[in-house]
Amino acid sequence: MYRVFASRGLRANSLFNKSSTWLASLTSSRLNHSLPFATVDAEEISGANPAEVQSFVQGKWIGSSNYNTLLDPLNGEPFIKVAEVEESGIQPFVESLSQCPKHGLHNPFKSPERYLLYGDISTKAAHMLALPKVSDFFTRLIQRVAPKSYQQAAGEVFVTRKFLENFCGDQVRFLARSFAVPGNHLGQQSHGYRWPYGPVTIVTPFNFPLEIPLLQLMGALYMGNKPLLKVDSKVSIVMEQMMRLLHYCGLPVEDVDFINSDGKTMNKILLEANPRMTLFTGSSRVAEKLALDLKGRIRLEDAGFDWKVLGPDVQEVDYVAWVCDQDAYACSGQKCSAQSMLFMHENWSKTDLVSKLKELAGRRKLEDLTIGPVLTFTTEAMLEHMENLLQIPGSKLLFGGKPLKNHSIPSIYGALEPTAVFVPIKEILKDSKTYELVTKEIFGPFQIVTKYKKDQLHLVLDALERMHAHLTAAVVSNDPIFIQEVIGNTVNGTTYAGLRGRTTGAPQNHWFGPAGDPRGAGIGTPEAIKLVWSCHREIIYDYGPVPKGWEVPPST
Numbered sequence: 001m002y003r004v005f006a007s008r009g010l011r012a013n014s015l016f017n018k019s020s021t022w023l024a025s026l027t028s029s030r031l032n033h034s035l036p037f038a039t040v041d042a043e044e045i046s047g048a049n050p051a052e053v054q055s056f057v058q059g060k061w062i063g064s065s066n067y068n069t070l071l072d073p074l075n076g077e078p079f080i081k082v083a084e085v086e087e088s089g090i091q092p093f094v095e096s097l098s099q100c101p102k103h104g105l106h107n108p109f110k111s112p113e114r115y116l117l118y119g120d121i122s123t124k125a126a127h128m129l130a131l132p133k134v135s136d137f138f139t140r141l142i143q144r145v146a147p148k149s150y151q152q153a154a155g156e157v158f159v160t161r162k163f164l165e166n167f168c169g170d171q172v173r174f175l176a177r178s179f180a181v182p183g184n185h186l187g188q189q190s191h192g193y194r195w196p197y198g199p200v201t202i203v204t205p206f207n208f209p210l211e212i213p214l215l216q217l218m219g220a221l222y223m224g225n226k227p228l229l230k231v232d233s234k235v236s237i238v239m240e241q242m243m244r245l246l247h248y249c250g251l252p253v254e255d256v257d258f259i260n261s262d263g264k265t266m267n268k269i270l271l272e273a274n275p276r277m278t279l280f281t282g283s284s285r286v287a288e289k290l291a292l293d294l295k296g297r298i299r300l301e302d303a304g305f306d307w308k309v310l311g312p313d314v315q316e317v318d319y320v321a322w323v324c325d326q327d328a329y330a331c332s333g334q335k336c337s338a339q340s341m342l343f344m345h346e347n348w349s350k351t352d353l354v355s356k357l358k359e360l361a362g363r364r365k366l367e368d369l370t371i372g373p374v375l376t377f378t379t380e381a382m383l384e385h386m387e388n389l390l391q392i393p394g395s396k397l398l399f400g401g402k403p404l405k406n407h408s409i410p411s412i413y414g415a416l417e418p419t420a421v422f423v424p425i426k427e428i429l430k431d432s433k434t435y436e437l438v439t440k441e442i443f444g445p446f447q448i449v450t451k452y453k454k455d456q457l458h459l460v461l462d463a464l465e466r467m468h469a470h471l472t473a474a475v476v477s478n479d480p481i482f483i484q485e486v487i488g489n490t491v492n493g494t495t496y497a498g499l500r501g502r503t504t505g506a507p508q509n510h511w512f513g514p515a516g517d518p519r520g521a522g523i524g525t526p527e528a529i530k531l532v533w534s535c536h537r538e539i540i541y542d543y544g545p546v547p548k549g550w551e552v553p554p555s556t
């Protein structure tokens with residue numbers, strides 16, 4: 001099977017990419033012998049056999065003498081060396097981006113065959129990801145750097161594959177579909193086109209090492225942009241290998257640059273290369289800085305303090321408890337969509353929902369990574385936050401709250417049991433200091449639980465109105481009047497409504513992104529791609545003829 005692909009890959013590359021380096025990479029000694037594109041073996045990476053991650057610019061893989069050595073999140077061994085570009089080395093990246101004109105690598109009037117090329121690349125890449133060996137490779141690689149259960153990591157690979165399948169054949173050109181409106185006189189028509197931005201940058205976080213960068217990268221390319229991609233170094237090995245797979249599937253080497261660097265160096269590139277658009281997925285703090293630095297030429301998928309409201313109609317307690325457990329604690333709570341706050345109607349608080357949730361959370365274990373290292377908060381920081389919450393009158397620890405035991409997770413990372421803290425709703429709203437504390441996003445296995453009485457829905461809505469990030473939400477109820485009221489009074493971009501409502505898991509067939517902010521990005525669907533990666537251009541054709549007997553009218 002791989003051989004078949006190798007020869008197809010060869011044809012694709014010779015067609016699209018005469019100056020390719022892929023052959024060199026195929027014969028490289030770094031090659032993983034069982035997969036034709038890979039240079040690492042996910043299982044073999046260790047302190048004794050560290051992997052090296054490179055950057056890619058102007059058609060070539062490059063190293064650096066400046067290594068960021070990553071510790072294995074499970075045992076602290078220095079297991080990956082990321083060759084990071086230093087400030088003195090940014091020129092090739094700046095030049096490469098600058099070579100791309102504002103009108104992009106393709107647009108409806110320029111190189112339209114490239115829309116088809118990207119349909120073909122997507123077909124090949126989707127096919128590769130459907131091979132069990134390739135899917136297992138990426139799943140395991142994700143697990144090595146962003147420890148989550150096999151199923152959660154495999155889900156990410158699956159979503160990525162399905163996304164690619166969605167943009168096979170002619171689907172990329174359909175993304176650039178235009179429309180026409182008849183004009184005021186003969187010969188006049190206005191046409192609306194989707195236009196690329198040209199040079200663009202993509203900055204993505206650690207929590208979805210494959211799904212977020214790949215979906216955004218392909219969206220940018222489909223619409224005719226030339227992206228420079230930067231993934232959090234902690235996990236960039238996954239996209240480094242994916243870039244190799246994409247080259248193997250015919251991605252022209254000059255179309256994408258891929259950089260590993262620290263944030264300061266990347267900031268310098270952004271200021272010097274002046275990309276026309278930057279997609280940033282990550283923390284609100286960095287997002288706000290970039291918005292200023294880039295003078296607003298940015299789309300953001302920033303923090304999510306995601307909430308779930310359980311409505312008055314209690315049904316299927318086991319099911320709802322299970323969804324709550326998945327939403328709050330799968331991937332150790334490190335999804336941008338993770339449930340951070342649960343509002344229970346008093347009818348639910350009379351059931352054994354919380355004890356069921358406790359039981360489900362208690363099943364999670366480090367051995368299968370259903371709970372695991374937290375990469376951006378230390379254990380102490382999470383415990384300190386918990387202690388602060390427990391100072392609030394009426395608050396209590398529902399479960400968890402203890403460091404994980406018997407592990408070798410290095411202390412730079414966090415290791416906490418799935419935790420839930422109850423805070424009374426009136427206390428949450430008491431003053432802005434308490435509100436800020438309660439709604440502080442902890443990117444880990446941590447949630448706030450509260451309850452409201454039947455005449456207190458306005459308090460819930462008040463709490464939701466005061467939040468500053470509006471990514472995912474769930475209204476768990478089959479009462480249409482209740483759902484209507486909550487949805488009508490809130491703004492979250494990806495909101496699930498109904499008994500089976502959840503906050504996480506958005507696959508490629510859902511728009512996923514914040515609402516309520518003109519800078520809000522989306523990911524996954526055709527609408528998301530068009531919104532983030534293209535702008536509107538209107539061409540008004542006005543061919544004439546000038547009416548017979550036309551004379552110069554008086555000035556107006």
Ligand SMILES: N[C@@H](CCC=O)C(=O)O
Binds near residue numbers: 208212335337
């Ligand atoms: N599918 C992921 C979202 C990826 C994000 O950008 C989730 O639902 O948490």
